């Protein structure tokens with residue numbers, strides 16, 4: 001009888017902890033502050049555009065690398081916003097930025113190539129590197145401002161390094177990379193002939209006057225940067241699964257090939273609605289960012305009230321908090337207690353680190369949530385006070 005077994009690759013990483021926390025939240029009827037999706041509606045104009053596209057019979061396979069009008073809208077927006085000249089031939093529309101990242105890594109990495117990843121990192125990057133046969137090299141971002149040590153980063157580059165993954169604004173830390181930091185990374189990329197793959201999905205969610213600087217806009221980097229982005233976060237449509245990669249002309253072909261054989265194409269009517277999304281006036285972005293600034297304050301106030309320690313995020317919509325003083329053995333224990341006993345789901349910090357120990361005293365909260373969701377979490381977290389009192393006894 002055939003003995004069923006998974007591939008060696010499949011044994012090298014676990015199920016997504018973030019998505020598992022969402023399942024636990026449902027099981028224990030907990031307030032879900034784990035997975036990064038909004039629990040509020042997207043804009044009515046976008047819902048109407050998606051419905052109109054379906055009614056208008058845009059329901060068959062799209063052009064594999066993306067509907068032409070969407071690719072034009074993406075390249076126009078990027079060029080106009082950041083002054084980097086790109087055209088639609090450089091764009092591949094994928095099933096979310098998740099697939100754009102994987103198609104890109106598969107397109108540019110060979111087995112044994114090394115890819116530098118900052119940690120803590122968005123958890124997909126580890127498995128993505130393994131799937132593409134590459135060897136991840138992790139460089140630590142350090143608190144309070146989650147910057148990297150320049151010597152650590154220099155030491156991570158060598159003749160086998162093929163790419164570095166940067167995520168700014170960053171999940172889970174909320175860090176926004178500065179121009180100086182990006183210039184330093186750029187110098188290393190040029191010295192070692194390395195590609196920069198930048199996940200900029202939170203580009204418009206940014207606070208306190210911090211500015212999003214795309215790696216492709218740094219001198220000398222346009223020809224060696226692949227910019228990953230998507231509709232999910234900016235337009236509150238994480239279920240639509242529309243994302244993209246903007247690549248130098250020579251690399252767009254290999255990315256398109258990988259994308260074609262992975263998924264054929266992203267949902268056709270939702271690509272059409274994406275054209276409407278990218279035509280929203282600037283006031284849309286300003287109001288969206290202001291909404292998140294308000295939610296950030298609300299979440300930070302709640303966390304402070306319940307004794308969490310953290311540095312407020314500069315961008316994106318997560319707070320990485322320290323939990324050492326709550327007296328649990330690990331982040332997993334604390335997160336399990338929180339979801340089962342308190343009724344609030346968060347993500348254990350260790351899932352963002354290759355060196356799991358480094359995240360043992362951390363959990364991540366998300367605040368892309370309605371006020372009433374956060375108020376309910378606030379109420380439930382009051383239970384932590386009894387825990388602290390019993391710890392003190």
Ligand SMILES: Cc1ncc(COP(=O)(O)O)c(C=O)c1O
Nearest residue numbers: 036096097098122171230232243
């Ligand atoms: C940094 C980062 N990149 C990518 C994604 C996934 O984006 P998409 O919905 O476009 O696949 C997320 C989702 O949380 C994220 O935080």
